[in-house]
Amino acid sequence: MNKPVNQKAWLFVMPVLVLVAFNAIVPLMTVVNYSVQETFGNNVFLWSGLMWFEELLRSDRFQDAFVRQLYFTFTILAIQIPLGIIIALAMPRKGAWVSVCLVLMALPLLIPWNVVGAMWNIFALPEIGLLGKTLNNMGFDYNYTRQAGAAWATLIVMDVWHWTSLVVLLCYAGLTSIPDAFYQAARIDGASSWAIFRYIQLPKMKRVLTIAVLLRFMDSFNIYTEPLVLTGGGPGNSTTLLSIDLAKKALGEFDLGPAGAMSLIYFLVILLASWIFYTLMMKNEEQ
Amino acid sequence: MKRFSWLIPTIYILFLMLPIYWLITMSFKTTNEILGSFTLFPQKFTLANYKTIFTDPTWYWGYFNSIIYVSLNTVISLAAALPAAYAFSRYRFLGDKHLFFWLLTNRMAPAAVFALPIFQLYSSVSLFDTHIAVALAHTLFNIPLSVWILEGFMSGVPRQLDDTAYVDGYSFPAFFTRIFIPTIASGIGVAAFFCFMFSWVELLLAKTLTAVYAKPIAAIMTRTASTSGYELGLLAAAGTLTIIPGAIVIYFVRHHIARGFALGRV
Numbered sequence: 001m002n003k004p005v006n007q008k009a010w011l012f013v014m015p016v017l018v019l020v021a022f023n024a025i026v027p028l029m030t031v032v033n034y035s036v037q038e039t040f041g042n043n044v045f046l047w048s049g050l051m052w053f054e055e056l057l058r059s060d061r062f063q064d065a066f067v068r069q070l071y072f073t074f075t076i077l078a079i080q081i082p083l084g085i086i087i088a089l090a091m092p093r094k095g096a097w098v099s100v101c102l103v104l105m106a107l108p109l110l111i112p113w114n115v116v117g118a119m120w121n122i123f124a125l126p127e128i129g130l131l132g133k134t135l136n137n138m139g140f141d142y143n144y145t146r147q148a149g150a151a152w153a154t155l156i157v158m159d160v161w162h163w164t165s166l167v168v169l170l171c172y173a174g175l176t177s178i179p180d181a182f183y184q185a186a187r188i189d190g191a192s193s194w195a196i197f198r199y200i201q202l203p204k205m206k207r208v209l210t211i212a213v214l215l216r217f218m219d220s221f222n223i224y225t226e227p228l229v230l231t232g233g234g235p236g237n238s239t240t241l242l243s244i245d246l247a248k249k250a251l252g253e254f255d256l257g258p259a260g261a262m263s264l265i266y267f268l269v270i271l272l273a274s275w276i277f278y279t280l281m282m283k284n285e286e287q
Numbered sequence: 288m289k290r291f292s293w294l295i296p297t298i299y300i301l302f303l304m305l306p307i308y309w310l311i312t313m314s315f316k317t318t319n320e321i322l323g324s325f326t327l328f329p330q331k332f333t334l335a336n337y338k339t340i341f342t343d344p345t346w347y348w349g350y351f352n353s354i355i356y357v358s359l360n361t362v363i364s365l366a367a368a369l370p371a372a373y374a375f376s377r378y379r380f381l382g383d384k385h386l387f388f389w390l391l392t393n394r395m396a397p398a399a400v401f402a403l404p405i406f407q408l409y410s411s412v413s414l415f416d417t418h419i420a421v422a423l424a425h426t427l428f429n430i431p432l433s434v435w436i437l438e439g440f441m442s443g444v445p446r447q448l449d450d451t452a453y454v455d456g457y458s459f460p461a462f463f464t465r466i467f468i469p470t471i472a473s474g475i476g477v478a479a480f481f482c483f484m485f486s487w488v489e490l491l492l493a494k495t496l497t498a499v500y501a502k503p504i505a506a507i508m509t510r511t512a513s514t515s516g517y518e519l520g521l522l523a524a525a526g527t528l529t530i531i532p533g534a535i536v537i538y539f540v541r542h543h544i545a546r547g548f549a550l551g552r553v
Contacts, residue, residue: 122313161303
C-alpha cells in the first residue's frame with residue numbers, strides 16, 4: 001500500500017512526541033550528565049570524562065550482574081518458548097473451553113508485579129508455603145532464602161509461571177489463523193503430525209514467535225520488581241539481576257556517576273535489541 | 288495421542304492456579320494459623336483481614352489511588368495515541384520510520400534507568416506525590432504501546448473508507464469521530480486494556496513518584512510487609528484484591544488479547 005506524503009501529519013504526532021520526550025529525553029539527558037561527572041555533594045559537579053564507564057566495565061560487580069542477567073534471560077527463553085508452543089498446540093480450537101482457557105491463562109499477566117513476587121515468596125516458604133513444605137516433606141532440602149541454587153530455581157519457575165501464557169496466547173493466535181483447508185490438504189496427502197507441525201503450523205507461527213521471543217527477551221532483561229520482592233537479590237548476590245543492581249546504585253547508594261554510566265550501557269543493550277526486533281518485524285510485515 | 292492432548296493445558300492451568308489458590312486461602316486464615324500450622328484449607332475461616340483493609344483508609348485509599356492514576360493514564364495515552372497512530376497508518380512524513388522506532392525503544396526501556404531522573408524531574412515541577420505524575424510517567428511506555436497497537440488495527444482498515452467519507456462531504460473531524468473511531472472500536476478497546484494492564488502492574492515508577500497522597504495499593508503492601516513484621520494474612524488479602532480488577536477486564540478482551548501482545552500485528 002502506497003501512503004501519500006503529507007508533512008502535516010507531524011501535527012498529529014505532536015502530542016505523543018511532547019509527552020514521551022518529556023518523560024524520556026529529559027531523564028535520559030540527566031543520566032548522560034551524571035555519567036560524565038563526579039560529585040562530592042553540595043551540588044558541586046566536576047567533569048570526569050569516561051572514568052565511570054571504564055571503572056564500571058572493569059568492575060566484577062557489573063560483570064557478574066550482566067552474566068547473571070544473560071543466564072537468566074536465556075534460561076527462561078529456552079523454557080518458555082517450547083513450552084508455550086506445546087501448550088498452544090494442545091489447546092482446544094472451538095467450544096466453551098476456549099474462553100475458559102484464555103481467561104485463566106491470561107490471569108498471571110494481570111497481577112501487579114510485586115504481588116507476583118509476594119505470592120511466590122509465600123508459596124515457596126519452606127515452613128509454611130505450599131511449594132516449600134511439599135518439597136521438604138518429599139525429602140528435598142529446599143530453602144530459597146538461604147540456598148543460592150534454590151533461589152535461582154524459584155526465580156525461574158516464577159517467571160515461567162508469570163510469562164509463559166504470553167507465548168501461549170501469541171502462538172494460539174497464530175495457529176487459529178490457519179484455514180481448515182490447509183489441514184484437509186495435509187490429511188489427503190497423508191502427512192504425519194510432525195510434518196503438519198513443521199510445514200504448516202510452524203511457518204504460520206513464525207511472525208508471532210518473533211514477537212514472542214523478542215518481547216520476552218527484552219522484558220526479562222528489564223525484570224526488577226518480581227525478583228526484588230521474592231529474594232531481594234539474595235542470598236548474597238545470587239539473584240541480583242541488572243535492574244536490581246542499578247536501582248541499588250542509583251536509589252539506594254545514590255552513586256549518581258556510576259549509576260548513570262550503568263544506565264547508559266544498559267540502555268544501549270536494550271536499544272540494540274530493539275533495533276533487531278524492529279528490523280525483523282518490519283521484514284515479516286513486508287512478506 | 289490426540290485424545291490426551293487436553294491434559295497439557297489442564298496441567299498448565301493447575302500449575303497457574305496453585306500459587307493463586309495459596310494466596311487466596313491464606314487471606315482467610317488467622318496469623319496464628321499461618322505461622323503455627325500447615326493447613327490446606329483455613330481451619331478457622333476469618334474475614335478479619337478483609338475487614339482491616341476495607342475499614343482502614345490507608346489501605347483502601349491505596350486502591351483508589353491506583354485506580355485513579357491508571358484511569359488517568361489510559362485516557363491521556365489513548366487521546367494522544369489516536370491521532371498519532373492515524374498519521375502513521377495513513378501518511379508518510381519526514382522521519383516517520385525513525386520516530387516509530389524511537390517510540391518502540393521507550394516501550395522497551397528499563398524503568399530502573401529512568402526511576403531516579405524521573406523522580407527529580409517531577410519533583411522539580413512540583414508534581415511529586417500526585418496522581419497525575421504517575422499517570423504522566425506511565426505514558427512513557429503506554430503511549431508507544433498504544434500507538435503501535437492502534438496503528439496495527441488502523442492499517443487493517445482500507446483507505447477507501449476515508450476517501451468515500453470525504454466524497455460524501457464529511458470534514459476530517461466529523462469523519463474521524465463519527466466513522467473512523469467506531470470502525471476501530473475493538474482496537475481502541477484492546478489498547479485501553481493494555482494501558483490499564485501495564486499501568487496497573489508497574490510499581491517501580493509508581494512507588495518512586497509517590498509518598499503519601501497517591502501511593503498505589505501495591506506499594507502499601509510492600510511497606511506493610513517490611514514495617515509490621517509478618518502480617519501474611521493481611522498481605523494475602525490485599526494481594527487477592529489486586530487480582531480481581533485484572534480478572535474482570537480480561538474477560539472482555541479475551542479474544543483480542545493476543546493481538547494486543549503482538550502489538551496489533553497478528
